[in-house]
Amino acid sequence: MESLYLLVPLSVGVVIAIGWVFWRALESGQFDDLERPGYSILEDDDLKR
Amino acid sequence: MPAAQCYHCGLLVAEPGRWRAPLLGAPRDFCCAGCEAVAGTIAAAGFERYYETRSAAGTAPAELAPAEELDDPQAQAQFVAATGEHGREASLILDRIRCAACLWLVEQWLRRQPGILRASVNYATRRAHVAWDARSTKLSQLVAAVRAIGYDAYPWDPQRQGAMERGERRKALWRLFVAGFGAMQVMMYAFPAYLDDGGTLPRDVEALFRWASLLLTLPVLLFSCTPFFAAAWQDARHRRISLDTPIALGIAAGFGASAWATLAGSGAVYFDSIAMLVFLLLGARYLELGARQRAARSLDRLARWMPSFALRLAGEAPHKVAVHLLAPGDRVLVPAGERVPADGVVERGASSADESLLTGEARPVRKAAGARLVGGSVNLEQPLVLRVMRVGAETQAAAIGRLVERAAAARPRAVAGADRIARSLTWLVLAVAAAAGLYWQDPWVAIAVLVATCPCALALATPVTLTAASARLLSLGMALTRARALEALERATDVVLDKTGTLTEGRFALARTVPLGALDAQACLQLAGALESASRHPLARAFGGAATAAAVDPLSCPGRGMEGSIDGRRLRIGSESFCRELCEVAPPRAFVPPDASHTPVFLACSTGWLAAFLLTDRLRPEARGLVAGLRNAGLHVHLVSGDQPAVVEACARRLGIECFAGAVAPEGKLEYIARLQGEGRVVLMIGDGLNDAPVLARADVSIAMGGGADAAQLQADLVLTGDSLRGVVAAMRLARRTMRIVRQNFGWALAYNALALPAAAAGWIGPWEAALGMAASSFIVVLNAGRISAPARDQRPWKASTSSYRSQSA
Incomplete structure (x- = not known):
């Protein structure tokens, strides 16, 4: 039971860390356009080089 | 030294060095202060990448002005239309809107402002359409009024909308x-x-x-x-x-x-x-x-049908100018293959125009000096000189756009x-x-x-049920753009169908080749393909792919046909009279097309007639199954089209549709639907094309073809994502199932509340049980909604319709 005193605060910290990582991803624009990545695989980058 | 081009808009730079700014690591020249400012703004916002990835020159949009500056007539030219002497109209994007009630509040609030003539809010697009009297109020006062109640409003500006959305x-x-x-x-x-x-x-x-x-x-x-x-x-x-x-x-x-x-x-x-x-x-x-x-x-x-630039003629020399700088009376050069920048009259030249965006009809319209040209249509064959009559918000395309928005706001x-x-x-x-x-x-x-x-x-x-239904619809090949459409779809009693592009494929295809001379059908087809390969005409597309050789010095005669040489032989393809001028004899036998839905095209060489081709806008293979399926579902089917009455009648006969009307203008279609609605009927409209857009918005529920004009999709409640009608009958069935589940959910939620309310008020249930009860009631609602995703168990009245639909479309 005593381990809970370590694990529960740890889990709170982990949730906050996950939230922060997600916020970074969101602010970097990863979720702005969920349709484009599907098309980008079809865009021929080789032609420009 | 080659003349420098404006880095932003591509115009020639008259004074190199006067407007210059660093961009993407090098100094760039601009044609004017406006373009320089726009580019500066783009760069400052960190969007320099735009210049690397764009595939066409940019436009110079007006900067969003503070509220007081909205009254400046110059700024207003972009987004305000005059109606009568003092009336003004504009579309506003609303910001900080949270729910339907907010929109209602803004609408009511705007209507209470002094000097306001009309105000309506489109719930789907969060735009307000306002009309006011310029004598008693100003646009800036209206914007200030919207701000006073905790919201914000901007005149229509696509770039702002993008930032807001994100x-x-x-x-x-x-x-x-x-x-x-x-x-x-x-x-x-x-x-x-x-x-x-x-x-x-x-x-x-x-x-x-x-x-x-x-x-x-x-x-x-x-x-x-x-x-x-x-x-x-x-x-x-x-x-x-x-x-x-x-x-x-x-x-x-x-x-x-x-x-x-x-x-x-x-x-x-x-x-x-x-x-x-x-x-x-x-x-x-x-x-x-x-x-x-x-x-x-x-x-x-909607705004992108209009080109960004026009070639204005000063004397005889064309100058590229932004479209919003055109004024009535200007002379404009419209090159072949380009969009017409404004409404006007042809002053010189002869060509044909594709007005399908505006009328939905694929047949090109012949344009000679004196003919009216509609902004947004495509000049197909030869350059035209146009005298501008109406520009910007006054054009027919813009008027239709406003009609679409207003029709949608009324619902x-x-x-x-x-x-x-x-x-x-x-x-x-x-x-x-x-x-x-x-x-x-x-x-x-x-x-x-x-x-x-x-x-x-x-x-x-x-919402949960509708979301599940929406996902299911997507797997059936339909995108639901307005959740409440399912309710209307369930109640629909009448279906109004458009012909061109909906029941038909919307493009000309070769129905039959009739050889008139010594050459066989295959050889004639190859010659036709070779001649037409140089043409932009919609009829020419029917011959695409048939060519193995190309014609020498092809010449396009607007509205009549093509001429060219193949293997040293002079050939003409086009109308009967056009070919007759070359071979100088009457066709071997009087050639009569079987019905009005076929368009004949002739091929002739200098020594005689070669062939007649019958072109037609082919019916979709699944059209017959759709009509039968809808009739079996107990719906009345109507066919209303802008095409010639004889063509419409032939089409209706073949599909077994009893109610049909031809040569119906967009306003006529609106009236047709309004009349049905006046009789208490609930109308489903299936169509595509810009002329259908207001009609789609007026109908109780609407379905647009995915391959059709963008405009039709935006006001349609459902959009077919594939270019096929197959999903429609299945969507009807799904709508009925969805609404049944919505009612069950509503009934359950009400019953639960009816039981829980007195029990909790009597003090029988503690907060713990209350929370459990609430969670359980929500969970049951979600589970019930999930049933929509399960494969349908066909209900009895539907069984007949589905089996016959399948057998007919097979």
């Missing part, structure tokens, strides 16, 4: 994720307490779990819940009530009570229920947001019924909670009433 979506997603992470973890902490059957969970460990739950629910409450609290507060200030009111009260009371229990170390906590409830509600809202933004985005495409009143029930129930819940709390002298009873009867099952009943 910010709104990011924030909504962030709220959803905070609630989601919180809910998951808090549920973990709550689990031991649920399993505890007395004494197995030490008090201090339980307190630890409670404190951890409190800590993680706090961001959910303070951040994720702000939309509910803000909406409830806004409503309270205007002495109104909405579904957000009890949700906000329930969440606040539940959290307050739980926090008190945690601090005091006694009593029940239900942080898990709160976090889960918030997550579910926000999830539904996020999906709704995505659907609404998709609809709004497609509306912006959503019908959905108010369900809201009213929920609203009166909300009052009841609040009153009972207060009364019970006072009677028992115990705040816990009041909280139990609020939590147990928090109308979240009621609030979830419709």
Whole structure:
């Protein structure tokens, strides 16, 4: 039971860390356009080089 | 030295060095201060990449001015239309809108302003359409009025819309994720307490779990819940009530009570229920947001039919100018293959124009000197000189665009019924909670009433079901752009079909080749293909792919045909008279096309006639199955088209449609639908093309072809994502099933509240049971909605229709 005193605060910290990582991803624009990545695989980058 | 081009808009730079700014690591020349400023703005915003990735020159959009500057006539030219001497009209984008009630408030508020003639708000696009009297008010005053009630308004500007959308979506997603992470973890902490059957969970460990739950629910409450609290507060200030009111009260009371229990170390906590409830509600809202933004985005495409630049003639020399700088009376050169920049009259030249965007009809229209040209249509064959008559907001294309928006804004009143029930129930819940709390002298009873009867099952009943239906529709090849469309689809009694592009494929195809000379059909087809390969004419596309050789010096004669040499032989393809001039003999036998839906094209060489080709706009293979399926479902089928009456009649006969009308203008289609609606009928419109867009908006429910013009899609409730009609009958069936489930959910939620309300008020259920009951009622609603995704068990009246649909389309 005593381990809970370590694990529960740890889990709170982990949730906050996950939230922060997600916020970074969101602010970097990863979720702005969920349709484009599907098309980008079809865009021929080789032609420009 | 080659003349420098403006780095922004591509115009020639008259004074190199006068407007110069560094961009992408090199100094760039601009044609004017406007382009320099725009480029500077783009660069300052960090969008320099635009210049690297763009495939065409940019335009110089007007900067969004502060409210007072909106009254400047120069600025207004972009977004204000004059109606009569003093009347003005404009479209405004509304910001900080949270729900349908906000839109209603803005609409009502605007109507109360002095000098306002008309104000309507489009719920799908969050745009207000306002008309005012220029003598008694100004646009800036209207914008100030909207700001005074806590919202904001901007004149229509696509770039602003894009930024607004992104910010709104990011924030909504962030709220959803905070609630989601919180809910998951808090549920973990709550689990031991649920399993505890007395004494197995030490008090201090339980307190630890409670404190951890409190800590993680706090961001959910303070951040994720702000939309509910803000909406409830806004409503309270205007002495109104909405579904957000009890949700906000329930969440606040539940959290307050739980926090008190945690601090005091006694009593029940239900942080898990709160976090889960918030997550579910926000999830539904996020999906709704995505659907609404998709609809709004497609509306912006309306502006893109007009080209950005026109070639204005000063004397005989063409100069490239931005389209909004054109004025009536200007002379403009329209090269072949380009869009016409404004409404006007042909001054010189002869060509044909593709007006299919505006009329929906694929047949090109012949244009000679004196003919009217419509802005947005495509000049197909030869350059034309156009005298501009109407520009910008006055053009026919812009007028149709406004018609579309206005027609759509006139609709959503019908959905108010369900809201009213929920609203009166909300009052009841609040009153009972207060009364019970006072009677028992115990705040816990009041909280139990609020939590147990928090109308979240009621609030979830419709959105959750519609979301499931929307996903199912997508797998059937249809995108639902307006959730309430399913309700109308279920009640539909009449179907109005468009012909061109809907029942037919919308492009000419070769139906038959009749050899008239020595050469066989295959050889004639190859010659025709070779001649037509140089033509832009829509009829020419029917011969695409048949060519093995190319014609020497092909020459296009507008409205008549093509001439060219192949293997040293002079050949002509086109109308009968055109070919006759070459071979100088009458056709071998009087050639009569079988009916008006076929267009004959002739091929001749200098020594005689070679062949006649019959072209037709082919019926879609699934059209017959669609009409039969709709009739079997008990719907009346109508065919209304802008095409020639004889063609429409032939088409209706072949499909077995009894009600049909040809040569119907867009206004005529509107009247046709209004007449049906006047008889109490619920009309489903299936169509495509710009001329159908207002009609699609006027109908009770509408379906647009995915391959059709963008404009039609934006006002349609459903868009067929594949270029096929196959999903329509299945969508009808799904709509009936969905509405049945919505009613079950509504009934269940109401029944649960009817039982829980007196029980909680009587003090029989504690907050703990109340939270469980509320969660269970929501869960049942969600599970029931999930049944939509399961494969359909065909209902008896539908069985006949589906089997016959399949056998006919097979």
